[in-house]
Amino acid sequence: xxxxxxxxxxxxxxxxxxxxxxxxxxVCEEDDDLLCAGVSALCGALTIGLVQVVxxxxxxxxxxxxxxxxxxxxxxxKERQSQVLLQTTVKALEELAAHNVGFIEVVYED
Numbered sequence: 001x002x003x004x005x006x007x008x009x010x011x012x013x014x015x016x017x018x019x020x021x022x023x024x025x026x027v028c029e030e031d032d033d034l035l036c037a038g039v040s041a042l043c044g045a046l047t048i049g050l051v052q053v054v055x056x057x058x059x060x061x062x063x064x065x066x067x068x069x070x071x072x073x074x075x076x077x078k079e080r081q082s083q084v085l086l087q088t089t090v091k092a093l094e095e096l097a098a099h100n101v102g103f104i105e106v107v108y109e110d
Contacts, residue, residue, distance in 0.1 A: 017067075020068075035041075057074060
C-alpha cells in the first residue's frame with residue numbers, strides 16, 4: 001500500500017509531505033504498477049513546481065518507494081504559492097485513494 005503522510009504547522013500549512021510504499025496494483029503480469037507511476041509523477045511535478053517555479057527551499061529524500069519532502073522557511077508569497085501546489089497535489093492523491101481503496105491512503109498526522 002502507498003501511504004501519503006502530511007504534517008502541518010499550527011496555522012494548518014503543510015510542512016512535511018511524505019509518500020512511501022507500493023500499491024502493487026497491476027492489470028496483468030506484464031504491466032508496471034500504474035498507480036505507483038501516477039503517484040510518482042505527482043510527486044515529481046510537485047518537486048518541480050516548488051523548486052523550479054516557486055523557488056522554495058526544500059529538504060528532499062527520494063529512494064525506491066520513498067519520497068519525503070520538508071519545506072524550509074520562506075517568505076509569505078513563496079509560502080502561499082507552495083501551499084497551493086501542495087494542496088493541489090494532496091487533492092489529486094485523495095482522488096486516487098478514493099478510486100483505489102486498499103492500495104493508497106492519505107493521512108494527516110499531528
